[in-house]
Amino acid sequence: MIDELRAIVGDAYALTGADLAGWSQDWTGTYQFNPLAVVRPANTGEVAQIVKWANRTGTAIVPVSGNTGLSGGTRAEGALMLSLDRMNAIREVRPESRIAIVEAGVILSNLHDAAEAEDLIFPLTFGAKGSAMIGGCLSTNAGGSNVLRYGNTRDLVLGIEAVLPNGEVMEIMSELHKDNSGYNLKHLLIGAEGTLGIITAAVLKLHPKPRAYATAMVAVPTLPDALVLLNRLQQETGGAVEAFEYMPRKHVEVYCQIKPDAREPFEDPQDVNILVEVGATAPRDCTPGPDGQVPVAAYLEQVLAGMFEEGMLLDAVVAQNEAQRRGMWERREAAAEIAMSRRPVVVNDIAVPLDKVAPFLERMETVLPKVDPGAEPIIVSHLGDGNVHYTVWPASQDPQVHDAIMEAVEDEVLAMGGSFSAEHGIGTSKLPSMRRRKNPVALQAMKAIKAALDPNGILNPGKLLP
Amino acid sequence: MIDELRAIVGDAYALTGADLAGWSQDWTGTYQFNPLAVVRPANTGEVAQIVKWANRTGTAIVPVSGNTGLSGGTRAEGALMLSLDRMNAIREVRPESRIAIVEAGVILSNLHDAAEAEDLIFPLTFGAKGSAMIGGCLSTNAGGSNVLRYGNTRDLVLGIEAVLPNGEVMEIMSELHKDNSGYNLKHLLIGAEGTLGIITAAVLKLHPKPRAYATAMVAVPTLPDALVLLNRLQQETGGAVEAFEYMPRKHVEVYCQIKPDAREPFEDPQDVNILVEVGATAPRDCTPGPDGQVPVAAYLEQVLAGMFEEGMLLDAVVAQNEAQRRGMWERREAAAEIAMSRRPVVVNDIAVPLDKVAPFLERMETVLPKVDPGAEPIIVSHLGDGNVHYTVWPASQDPQVHDAIMEAVEDEVLAMGGSFSAEHGIGTSKLPSMRRRKNPVALQAMKAIKAALDPNGILNPGKLLP
Numbered sequence A, B: 001m002i003d004e005l006r007a008i009v010g011d012a013y014a015l016t017g018a019d020l021a022g023w024s025q026d027w028t029g030t031y032q033f034n035p036l037a038v039v040r041p042a043n044t045g046e047v048a049q050i051v052k053w054a055n056r057t058g059t060a061i062v063p064v065s066g067n068t069g070l071s072g073g074t075r076a077e078g079a080l081m082l083s084l085d086r087m088n089a090i091r092e093v094r095p096e097s098r099i100a101i102v103e104a105g106v107i108l109s110n111l112h113d114a115a116e117a118e119d120l121i122f123p124l125t126f127g128a129k130g131s132a133m134i135g136g137c138l139s140t141n142a143g144g145s146n147v148l149r150y151g152n153t154r155d156l157v158l159g160i161e162a163v164l165p166n167g168e169v170m171e172i173m174s175e176l177h178k179d180n181s182g183y184n185l186k187h188l189l190i191g192a193e194g195t196l197g198i199i200t201a202a203v204l205k206l207h208p209k210p211r212a213y214a215t216a217m218v219a220v221p222t223l224p225d226a227l228v229l230l231n232r233l234q235q236e237t238g239g240a241v242e243a244f245e246y247m248p249r250k251h252v253e254v255y256c257q258i259k260p261d262a263r264e265p266f267e268d269p270q271d272v273n274i275l276v277e278v279g280a281t282a283p284r285d286c287t288p289g290p291d292g293q294v295p296v297a298a299y300l301e302q303v304l305a306g307m308f309e310e311g312m313l314l315d316a317v318v319a320q321n322e323a324q325r326r327g328m329w330e331r332r333e334a335a336a337e338i339a340m341s342r343r344p345v346v347v348n349d350i351a352v353p354l355d356k357v358a359p360f361l362e363r364m365e366t367v368l369p370k371v372d373p374g375a376e377p378i379i380v381s382h383l384g385d386g387n388v389h390y391t392v393w394p395a396s397q398d399p400q401v402h403d404a405i406m407e408a409v410e411d412e413v414l415a416m417g418g419s420f421s422a423e424h425g426i427g428t429s430k431l432p433s434m435r436r437r438k439n440p441v442a443l444q445a446m447k448a449i450k451a452a453l454d455p456n457g458i459l460n461p462g463k464l465l466p
Helices: A001-009 A017-023 A044-057 A107-117 A135-141 A184-190 A223-237 A249-258 A295-309 A323-333 A333-340 A354-371 A399-415 A431-437 A440-453 B001-011 B018-024 B044-057 B108-116 B134-139 B184-189 B221-238 B249-260 B296-307 B322-333 B333-337 B354-371 B399-413 B431-436 B440-453
Strands: A037-039 A063-064 A080-083 A090-093 A101-104 A157-163 A169-172 A198-205 A212-220 A240-250 A273-281 A315-318 A350-353 A376-382 A387-395 B038-040 B063-064 B078-084 B090-094 B097-105 B155-165 B169-172 B197-207 B213-218 B240-249 B272-280 B315-318 B349-351 B377-383 B386-395
Touching: A001 A037, A001 A044, A001 A090, A017 A037, A044 A063, A044 A080, A044 A157, A044 A169, A063 A135, A080 A431, A101 A107, A107 A135, A135 A198, A135 B078, A157 A184, A169 A184, A169 B440, A184 A376, A184 B184, A184 B440, A212 A295, A212 A323, A212 B063, A212 B155, A223 A240, A223 A273, A223 A295, A223 A354, A223 B431, A240 A249, A240 A295, A240 B063, A240 B315, A249 A273, A249 A333, A273 A431, A295 A315, A323 B354, A333 A376, A333 A387, A350 A399, A354 A387, A354 B431, A376 B296, A376 B349, A440 B184, A440 B221, A440 B440, B001 B038, B001 B044, B044 B063, B044 B155, B044 B169, B044 B197, B063 B134, B090 B108, B097 B108, B108 B134, B108 B349, B134 B197, B134 B386, B155 B184, B169 B184, B213 B296, B213 B322, B221 B240, B221 B272, B221 B296, B221 B354, B240 B249, B240 B322, B249 B272, B249 B333, B249 B386, B272 B296, B333 B377, B333 B386, B349 B399, B354 B377, B399 B431
Parallel strands: A037 A080, A063 A080, B038 B078, B063 B078
Antiparallel strands: A090 A101, A101 A198, A157 A169, A157 A198, A212 A273, A212 A315, A240 A273, A240 A376, A350 A387, A376 A387, B090 B097, B097 B197, B155 B169, B155 B197, B213 B272, B213 B315, B240 B272, B240 B377, B349 B386, B377 B386
16 A cells, blocks of 8 residues: 555655654644654645545545644544645746745745745744745635734635645636636635645735834733724724734743743733734835934834823833844744643634624633633734634643633634634634534535535545534 | 415515516626516525525526626526515624625615715725625625725625525624634635525625825826836835726727717827726825825826826826716726627626736737627726726627637637636626636536535526536
């Protein structure tokens, strides 16, 4: 059986036995598993051959790229892992069309660099950017810190190439901004977590690189004050806020504990710490004035000054250079590391309407101790789009209590019109939520689509759909 | 049979016999048909009952809202037409969340008015806005003139409610900007032309209303010069160009013929007429300077002046007030009326990469006369997104020649990496293109999805999929 795989990818790229050591857990370490084997195809043709082989032999395939997911989407007990890491070519960056054509194994930060070399950006970004790969970003419709301005991953994708569950290659690598020719299979595969096809390449949108940023750490008394700051900034800049990230005091404390050279953002520790960034591309916003100040920084300072006068601002630090800006971002991007620094851990990635973030967190202060006295929440939030990473360090070691925590979170979220899964996806860990909470008519339709496209249940079985 | 429908919607809203007079053709008049009956349900529950009835009786349903489509998507020979026109409530406009919750029968311009009353806009707009309805906009993923800035219809939709082919109501009326909980059924139904479900309501994104517009008619020597204008304006304004529309001389001529009180845009007729509009929301762009001029108008004039000096601009008229702006838009929005003012007519709605618009049109000057000597193209283009309405008035009356024209257009479009259907959809008229040109693997997957969700073939059969 393995011999057939070796014949497809070459001996060196079909791993078994002791060679599987590095392939038997996800990044979080929550899921440990024994894959049947790992194959590392070099191109789309090899991926297609492997999928056809899997249909013939009835073998489950778990596609994996950067393996940085937080929901156990790459758990591969007894399955064949198909790694896209060798398909790592940036085929083209075409600045005049503002597109990049890339393979699934391209590391996100490598694409960042390639775009920046052309004075463009690929805006998708998050903590794991140095190891996450494009295939996984698309398959999970990754979110991150710039969704407020540029949308989720799916908003940055023009076309895809994918191997469908029957082993056929679907080449819909459109570069077009308008294409209404049948069902939108691109959007169906994006976010399908590898259960409907293996995305092997994509045409991605690039955006002009902001020529100036204004970045600040701001402390406000309450979360509603933070929303006032956000709205004023959006109004002042015409919607140029790129990121608006909330870090509670505890996030900052743990960051300083696990990073010995880390610094507090303010002299006095604060409860509501906001990282705000405004980007500007137009000359009128980027060209320094007679005082040397860039206009975009002036807009930010003006709004901050106004709020300070009104007593709605406790402290603020504006980044004076790129190093200070980087430092602010590192504090935020350590979030996954912070969350995973203690075990056990219950990861909740939820979204609610913006004005419900504060009521949700308030409710949880009452609810959580009832479910697990002594449990500690370790929270961080993409506040600008209502996405809260409500991670919990439970006091109890009992998995049933952990599930009860998740269920309590779901109760509050759904009562507020929210979603139990904002950007991390379902994978393995959110299957109970999906079973309990997803609209049953929608769930039925999803199952019908899965059965129609993957009748043998080859691709990432047991994920996403309960 | 009809009695059962009467029992669902009430006697007055199940039409048969002579009452069908107004329901037996599409807006273009290309398709004439005899529906079995027309039902006009009052709410989603009634829609669901009708679809269940159709499954029991094996009756085909053709959903219809504004009936302004250009591809024959509402052809209903022997089928039950289900009109959404009575479901016309704007349930809510929530300015603080920038959303509108509307039913499928809401007329697009009524939603425009409701949004503007809150100082917001629903950016989707096109000529038929006074009769097109939201259900049809979503089902066809309508494009229009503001895609460049705000995206296609699907980019403006947060959640939907739909009746699936089995008669179940799928309520995924999310207001969230992040929601990764399973396959994206919203995007699957948007653009599915009523073949996978009947969209009955939606949560739509609203945008801040630009406080100032700068709108101009510009004549440039060539289409590549127009792209220089577009790029410079985007750079100068940080991407604030809302519309960039190309009207060849012939469009203007026919407009003046069919509208007796119409005026030429320039003193001397020009070949390459561009309608350009820039919108601004930020105070710095909207607040008039000491000279009374709004900054956004100054940016436009500065770019135009630069190009005039370089000899890349033949003439330009900047709208001085809202009436002049309206006049410029009316000329553009008459495009469908202009195209349909002569019969027969072959409608081609294609998209190519931006820099391929000029080569495409040039190639067609050679190709078209070979297929049908004497055929006249009547062209208009959303140049900013590469979408060309390459309508042809054929000399021949032979439908086979008309199809040959379509096929010749497809040849050129596909050779340039384009799509044979940009924003009008497939409906009936583009089924031959879909059969000939759509990626066969994608087409197979679409058919599998259709069969899985609509095993009895109830919803809009014979449309979209060949």
